[in-house]
Amino acid sequence: MSSNFRVGVIGGGTGGLCLAQALHQAGVPVAVYERSGVRTDRLQGYRVHINPKGSRALHECLPRELWQTFVDTCGSPGGAFRFVDERLGELLSIEDDVTAGPDHDPTRSHHSVSRITLHQVLSAGLSDVLHLDKEFERYERAADGTITCHFGDGTTATVGVLVGADGANSRVRRQYLPEARRIDTGIRAIAGKLPLTDEVRSRLPEAVWSGPNNVLPPSGCGMFMAPHDLSESLLSTAANAIGGNDASAAEGPHFDNTTSYLMWSYAANNSKYPCTDDELSALDTRGLRELAGRQIAGWHPDLRRMVADTPDETVTLLPIRTSVPVKQWETTTVTVLGDAIHSMTPFRGIGANTALRDAQLLARNLIAAARGERELLAAIRDYETRMIDYGFAAVRLSLRTARQTVSNNWFGRSMFKAALRVFAMVPPLKRKVFADLGND
Ligand SMILES: Cc1cc2nc3c(=O)[nH]c(=O)nc-3n(C[C@H](O)[C@H](O)[C@H](O)COP(=O)(O)OP(=O)(O)OC[C@H]3O[C@@H](n4cnc5c(N)ncnc54)[C@H](O)[C@@H]3O)c2cc1C
Secondary structure (H helix, E strand, O other): OOOOOOOEEEEEOOHHHHHHHHHHHOOEEEEEOOOOOHHOOOOOEEEEEEEEEHHHHHHHHHHHHHHHHHHHHOOOOOOEEEEOOOOOOEEEEEEEEHHOOHHHHHHHHHEEEEEHHHHHHOOOOOOEEEOOOEEEEEEOOOOOOOOOEEEOOOOOEOOOEEEEEOOOOOHHHHHOOOOOEEEEEEEEEEEEEEEOOOHHHHHHOOOHOOEEEEEEEOOOOOEEEEEEEEOOOOOOOOOOOOOOOOOOHOOOOOOOOOOOEEEEEEEEEHHOOOOHHHHHHOOOOHHHHHHHHHOOOOOOOHHHHHHHHOHHHOEEEEEEEEOOOOOOOOOOOOOOHOOOOOOHHHHHHOHHHHHHHHHHHHHHHHHHHHHHOOHHHHHHHHHHHHHHHHHHHHHHHHHHHHHHOOOOOOHHHHHHHHHHHHOOOOOHHHHHHHHHHOOO
């Protein structure tokens, strides 16, 4: 290892920690600066769907035992992936022999992981690397090429390569790439979590809670539901163990890491809500849940009951924003990954997976540069060229899905539903639909 540079990562989230795990394991000096001191600083409530690309990235970046811990502490993402109408009439069901991935190999499969567990996995073994309560403010480049980061507590850190992994409102991006923008799509989602108790399992039809469901009403809105089922996981619930609860669980159900639940999310354009954006933002969690219930008033009673029975504290309003694709910039020793550059709508469940893919690729290239196998700027340039290509492809895909979900085009929605019914009769087409969902 001829590493003469130290990598500074701003942001200890999904992408930043995954990058740090890979670099640390390869012996490349790395430090992560994270603004939060405790987990309750941020919403941690909803599970993250990890697809095969995300699984491959985690498998490559994590030490072997930690990868196994990740697999053991995941919940089940459920079986068949279904498209249904608002009366729960089935349009298409993609069975679990397709959704489980080839040979049920965990490195090429789908996983449902709680955000808390994912964070526990990604930060394990990094106590010397991860610096908490370090809110990045700005950086300065010196004549010798080193970069000095300034933090809110008045301290500084000097690094050779700076990676902005500080999420959608990235300060690194704002300073480095001020032309990169995020916009409001006008879409507003209301999401909640219904605990999957025995009573709920017996009361609701199994198809509602046993796998992901995409609900397609005639037009103007949509709903996505997905289970996070821990009943068969190899979870250890010991306090502070990975997959277990920590002190943050006392803050309420959003921080409870050990309960199985059905997550739902209703989405529509802000014009479809019977109130202004300001009034919507001002609603408390009970008001949001009741509003979601009114929005689906004519839907199947089981769907209405699912929303009505959801604990208020788990309900959240999600204003949907997206980044605007940018052209490639001149490469330097400052770079960005994940939401810091290509934040996207949550409609395909691929933002975290894309951040993990960035971490995998950037780690490979930085490790090769540290070993003297390739020139540093060429390694970063290669990462940026590929990341901009697949990252903004994911942004466009998720935005298209978001717009289709809330589209007022009744005719287009009817044609799509008719196509799903045809696909339902042709197994190879089902596989294609599943791959097109961004799941390959
Ligand atoms: C409701 C919802 C559901 C989703 N579901 C999925 C899913 O199922 N699958 C999927 O792939 N994606 C999903 N996503 C998207 C996913 O959460 C993000 O794309 C992913 O977390 C991005 O990872 P990241 O590392 O780039 O940023 P983050 O995980 O947001 O991490 C950024 C980190 O930087 C820190 N930070 C910010 N500013 C500073 C600063 N100034 N100084 C220091 N630290 C700072 C933050 O505290 C944070 O820890 C979902 C998103 C939402 C909103």
